[in-house]
Amino acid sequence: MDxxxxxxxxxxxxxxxxxxxxxxxxxxxxxxxxxxxxxxxPDIGMAWQRAxxxxxxxxxxxxVEHGGPPWTPAQRWIFEAESARAGVPNVNVMxxxxxxxxxxxxxxxxxxxxxxxxILSGEDYWCQxxxxxxxxxxxxxxxxxxxxxxxxxxxxxxxxxxxxAHHANRMFALVRTNESERQQDGISFIxxxxxxxxxxxxxxxxxxxxxxxxxxxxxxxxxxxxNRVGEEGKGWTYGKYxxxxxxxxxxxSAKLREALRSISDLAESELTGRAIxxxxxxxxxxxxxxxIDALEMTELRVLSALQTGQNPGAxxxxxxxxxxxxxxxxxxxxxEVIGHDALAVEPTRPFYRLxxxxxxxxxxxxxxxxxxxxxxxxxxxxxxxIQREIIAKLMLGL
Amino acid sequence: xxxxxxxxxRLLRESAERFVIENFTADHRxxxxxxxxxxxxxxxxxxxxxxxxxxxxxxxxxxxxxGAIETSLLMEAFxxxxxxxxxxxxVVIGAALVERCGTEAQKQExxxxxxxxxxxxxxAHSERAARFDLAHVGTTAREMPDGxxxxxxxxxxxxxxxxxxxxxxxxLAGNNGGAGNLCLFxxxxxxxxxxxQDYSRLGxxxxxxxxLRDVRLxxxxxxxxxxxxxxxxxxxxxxxxxxxxxxxxxxxxxxLLDATLEYTKIRKQFGRPLAANQxxxxxxxxxxxxTDEARSMALRASLTVDAxxxxxxxxxxxxxxxxxxxxxxxxxxxxxxxxxxxxxxxLDIGAYFKRLVAFDTLFGGSAYxxxxxxxxxxxxxx
Numbered sequence: 043m044d045x046x047x048x049x050x051x052x053x054x055x056x057x058x059x060x061x062x063x064x065x066x067x068x069x070x071x072x073x074x075x076x077x078x079x080x081x082x083x084p085d086i087g088m089a090w091q092r093a094x095x096x097x098x099x100x101x102x103x104x105x106v107e108h109g110g111p112p113w114t115p116a117q118r119w120i121f122e123a124e125s126a127r128a129g130v131p132n133v134n135v136m137x138x139x140x141x142x143x144x145x146x147x148x149x150x151x152x153x154x155x156x157x158x159x160x161i162l163s164g165e166d167y168w169c170q171x172x173x174x175x176x177x178x179x180x181x182x183x184x185x186x187x188x189x190x191x192x193x194x195x196x197x198x199x200x201x202x203x204x205x206x207a208h209h210a211n212r213m214f215a216l217v218r219t220n221e222s223e224r225q226q227d228g229i230s231f232i233x234x235x236x237x238x239x240x241x242x243x244x245x246x247x248x249x250x251x252x253x254x255x256x257x258x259x260x261x262x263x264x265x266x267x268x269n270r271v272g273e274e275g276k277g278w279t280y281g282k283y284x285x286x287x288x289x290x291x292x293x294x295s296a297k298l299r300e301a302l303r304s305i306s307d308l309a310e311s312e313l314t315g316r317a318i319x320x321x322x323x324x325x326x327x328x329x330x331x332x333x334i335d336a337l338e339m340t341e342l343r344v345l346s347a348l349q350t351g352q353n354p355g356a357x358x359x360x361x362x363x364x365x366x367x368x369x370x371x372x373x374x375x376x377x378e379v380i381g382h383d384a385l386a387v388e389p390t391r392p393f394y395r396l397x398x399x400x401x402x403x404x405x406x407x408x409x410x411x412x413x414x415x416x417x418x419x420x421x422x423x424x425x426x427x428i429q430r431e432i433i434a435k436l437m438l439g440l
Numbered sequence: 441x442x443x444x445x446x447x448x449x450r451l452l453r454e455s456a457e458r459f460v461i462e463n464f465t466a467d468h469r470x471x472x473x474x475x476x477x478x479x480x481x482x483x484x485x486x487x488x489x490x491x492x493x494x495x496x497x498x499x500x501x502x503x504x505x506x507g508a509i510e511t512s513l514l515m516e517a518f519x520x521x522x523x524x525x526x527x528x529x530x531v532v533i534g535a536a537l538v539e540r541c542g543t544e545a546q547k548q549e550x551x552x553x554x555x556x557x558x559x560x561x562x563x564a565h566s567e568r569a570a571r572f573d574l575a576h577v578g579t580t581a582r583e584m585p586d587g588x589x590x591x592x593x594x595x596x597x598x599x600x601x602x603x604x605x606x607x608x609x610x611x612l613a614g615n616n617g618g619a620g621n622l623c624l625f626x627x628x629x630x631x632x633x634x635x636x637q638d639y640s641r642l643g644x645x646x647x648x649x650x651x652l653r654d655v656r657l658x659x660x661x662x663x664x665x666x667x668x669x670x671x672x673x674x675x676x677x678x679x680x681x682x683x684x685x686x687x688x689x690x691x692x693x694x695x696l697l698d699a700t701l702e703y704t705k706i707r708k709q710f711g712r713p714l715a716a717n718q719x720x721x722x723x724x725x726x727x728x729x730x731t732d733e734a735r736s737m738a739l740r741a742s743l744t745v746d747a748x749x750x751x752x753x754x755x756x757x758x759x760x761x762x763x764x765x766x767x768x769x770x771x772x773x774x775x776x777x778x779x780x781x782x783x784x785x786x787l788d789i790g791a792y793f794k795r796l797v798a799f800d801t802l803f804g805g806s807a808y809x810x811x812x813x814x815x816x817x818x819x820x821x822x
Contacts, residue, residue, distance in 0.1 A: 043449075043509050044442050045743045051441070116441050324819035328810050331817075332737075332758040339736035346443035360729050431718075433725040438701055440715050440724065 045342070047116065054117050058124040065093040066130055069394075074131045075304070076393040076404070078411035079254040082131040083392060084167055084209045090131040091138075091164040100162040101138045108146055108154065109162050115348045119293055119341075126296035134206055136168035137161040141214040144231065144284050148272035157233070171201040171215030171234070171258065172281065179428050181216070182226045182278060186260060188217040190267065195219070195232065197240075197263040203422065207243050207256040211236050216277050231277035233269040240264075248418065250411030251389055285424060294365040295338035298372060302330055305376040305409075313403050317379040326375050333368050337361070356436030363429040366419035373413040380406050443739070445513075452510060456517035459490070464521030466788050469644065472524055476638075477602045478646035479525040487525060488557030497535050501551035508680060508742040512687035516738075519691025522795055524645035526560050526599035532684045533677055534561025537607055540673040541624055541664045562603035564594040564627075564650050565674065572804030574678060575671055577622055579652060581610035588662065590625060590633075590655040598802075600648035601638035603629065608652065609674065612667055621669040625661050632656065643795030672749065679756035680745045682803055686738035686763045689799045693731045693767055696774040696792050700724065704777055720777065727773055730766035737762045754816045761809035764800040771796040 047055065073086045081087060094100045102118050104110030113121065142161050145153055160166040177184040186199025197217060207213065213234045220228035234241075240263035246255045272280055306327060309318040317323050344357055377384050386401040393400075393407045400407060420426040434440040445453065463483060472478060487493050496511050497503020504510075511532060518527065531554065538550045538561075553559035570576035579592025590610050600606065606627040612620030627634065633655040641647040664670070701724060704715035714720050741759035744752050771793040775782035782789050800806065814820045 043445070043739075043743060045740075047441050119441075318819055321814075321820050324814045325810050327819055328814040328817060329761075332762045332810070332813060333733075335740060335755075335758050336733040336736045336762055339740045340732065342441065343443050343736060343739070346441065349442070350444050357732075360732060363729065364733070427722070430722040430725040433728060434721040437728050438721075438724055440701075440705075440721050 047120065051116055051120060055120045055124060058121055059128075061097055061099075062124060062128045062130060065097075066090075066128055070131050071129050073392065073394040074129050076408060077132070078250055078393070078408035079248075079252045079415060080132065081134045081206065081254070084134070084206070086131045087133045088164040088167070091133050094133075095162050095164065100164075101142060103139065104142060104146060104158075108158050115345045119345050122293035123296040126300050129300065134167070134209075136170050136205070136210070136214075137164075137166060140170060140284055141168050141233075144214070144271060144280050147283065148231070148276075148280050150268075150271075152268070153233070153271065166212050167206070167210045169204050169207045169210035169213045169236070169258075171204060171213045171217075173203045174200060175202050175257075179425050181281075182229070184216055184218060184229065186215070186217045188219050188230060188232060188265070190219075191264075193267055194264045195267060195270070197232075197234070197260045197265055199260050201258045201260075202255075203246075204243075204256045204258050205254055207236070207258050208245060208253070213258070214271075216281050219274050219277075222275070226278040227275055229277040229281070230274050231271040231280045232265060233271065234263070234265050238263050238265065248415050250413075250415035251387065252391060252411060252415055254415075293341055294361065294369075295334050295341055298334045298337065298365065298368055299331075301369070301372045302327070302334065302375075304405075305372060305379055308376070308405060308409070309379045311405075313405065314379050314381060314383075317381065323375070323379060326371075326378075330368060330371050330375060333364070333371065337364050337368060340364070356433060359424075359429040359432040359436070362423060363420075363426055363433075366426065369419045370413075370416050373409075373416040376409040377413040380409050384410050445509075449509060449513060453513040453517065455490070456492075456514050457520065459486075460517045460521035460523060464523055469522055469524075469788070469791060472644065473640070476646075478599070478641070478644070479602070484525055484560075485557050487527070488555065492527070493531055493557055494555035496531060497551050497555055498539060501539070501547050502555050503535075503551060508683055508745040511680075511684050512738060512742045515684045515687040516691035516694075519688035519693075519795075520695050522644050522692070522791055526562070526602060526645070528681060528684065528688075529562045529599040529603065530554060530560045533563045533681050534607060536677045536680060537561075537563065537624060537673065538663065540677065541670055543665045546626075546663065559605065560599070560603050562597050562600040562606050562648075564597045564600065564606045564608045566594060566596045568593070568595055572808045574674055575622070577609050577611050579608065579610040580613040581623055581625060582613045584656070586656075587659045588625060588657040590627070590652045590657065592652050594650040594652070596802075597648045597650055598641070599646060600636065600650065601646045605629075606650065607663060608650070609670070621667055622671045622674070623667050624663040624670050624674075625657060626663055627652075627655065627657060627661065641798065642801075643798035644791065675753065676745075676749065678803055679741075679752050682756045682760045683738065683741035683745055685799055685802060686734070686741055686759045689763050689767050689796060690731065690735045690738050692792050692796050692799070693734055693770045696770055696789065696796075697724075697727050697731050699789060699792075700727065700774045700777050707779075714777065723773055723777065727770050730769050734763040734766040734770075750816060754813060757809040757812040757816065760803065761806045761813060764806035764809070767796040767800055768806075 070086055074082055099111050101110045106112050138161055145157050174184050188195035188197045213236055215232050215234055216229050217232050218228050219230040222228040240261040242259045244257045245253050247253055308314050383402040383406050388400045388407055390396055491504055492514055494503040495506040499505040535551055535554050538547060567578055582589045608625045608627045609622055611622055614620050633653045635651040637649040639647055704720055705713050707714050737759040741755045744755035774789055775793055778789050781787050
């Protein structure tokens, strides 16, 4: 056993660092640091995606024949860790990490040829149509219907919590194509052009003051049957496959470490009256850091299992759960560290293009919104309660 | 980066697990509870024959040159059976102190004797006033014309009652009474002026207190041939011991989790198994998760034992703190989910529970090690 990386891997690490140094502009870095929502806005995020694509690194995890880089799991780890360390933009994952793998796994040749290059280049911007007002954790109860009419489906219904629907030109959605006995069986996976007539988008502001999610309405929206991925009625299987990508393949510890580092910097600064001198805060800092150590080690164990071709099992739920809980602990500590400055609300977005001087130092702007918005971490992508169900079922046989 | 076991390591794990299952039954444990030695010398002999006593000892001293991972595999298996043989005190701590601090002659002699099962050691270091601070030693050593004189008192000497030799830490007393370097001395149990109060240790095995009153030792009782400060070596060895103990704790936690899972599937109340209730299911999921986190931390500490001291100590304290916290949770929930039976001596659960409590206490509990971690990060005063 060995925790260290090989000489080749170290060389790759330098290559990643050099790439980032040459391509990450000061503006991108500042915008990322000053974005309190999960994903960067498209102008920042897609600029980074284009840079990655030029380098051939636009789709880590994809097979090489579809444009993925020929990386080992260890290289993937190094890439993600270095990216987090450098503070690169948080590219919306709906394209590369979510719909991409489903199209690769289950899409037709035409779909692969059309969509995959556009995901890689950032030409298409995707959103995910899964949850509905009546279907949160019980996703399979979804009611948005797709009824066949000639070569089209006609879609009626509504989707909610749709991240960046207001930016996206495409949506992948789970829709009901059949009222079957078992509700999972009547669901299909479909690709929708967001410019189709009959689609309207309503913004939803989250408690941190950000507009990241939306509700999307479908009124007699026509979508070609050719836009269905895979078989009719098999959408649930494809969607679940994707949820595993959303939860697992997880390299979250490096980002958590950076988030904790920025809170630690604040705590050691005169801006917070050196909050770190409060031994309770110092202890909490260590407690969270140790939790990140444990998560990182679990991620490395998964990585090592993947490298030797083993299946890591139900651990993606463990990674998702711990990542979300630790993320919340970091943001909770952050809100504690800034003390009275937690009271100042800055409603204008984005923080990196304010035309006025905010009431609190720039370094603190995202702290409270991140804590508030961060409550969603244990809810989206399958709530913590759902993850515990999965762990009980898959790891414990219950 | 490779975290998979080699074939030899896999073999070691399997044979250790098999040995533990065959020899460390509940019946054996009950007998050992009242045993004055706390373990069976026949089994210790088998440990020697299996090569386990020579495992981490350097090849130049007749050992097998194994690393912290090999030790961790054994310790995890030991945890599964609540093994009470003096492996930690003799091999993980004792042999390591001799190997780091001893003279060539001491190493040649003692390490061979350990490998062959002829020498058991106990590390007498902790003192009442020190709590868990390794640097705090009030026991004194005075250089005399014909050797050494030791005075002081030690507590929590693991496996002390059965040890063939103690390794006692003491501060060299200067003429002006100033505190000198920390040194280690080999003290035979029969030394004049040494009183030993043996006790049955929480969670299995024995422990003792030592009182040293004008204990006279020959010049060669000093471990090593100079009086250089041994604190760095003690810290390195204790960090290593905490990593090993972490693996033992993981074995204990896994056993408790398995037993509790089994029990909640079978035990019926209100006409259905306990585990059919979501509140129980989620508790079990948390127990599984915390056991897995503990496993990650133990592995991380083992893989870091040879790193530079700051990184090593940080990883050891991180592991001790986190595993301690997870261990308490798993232990207490195992008792809780076994209901009334969980608090009786009729089930094994209580024995495993107590061993985890002992683990969390040894070398300092979670709160102490989170604080040490914060101090090593420069966040709080040590």
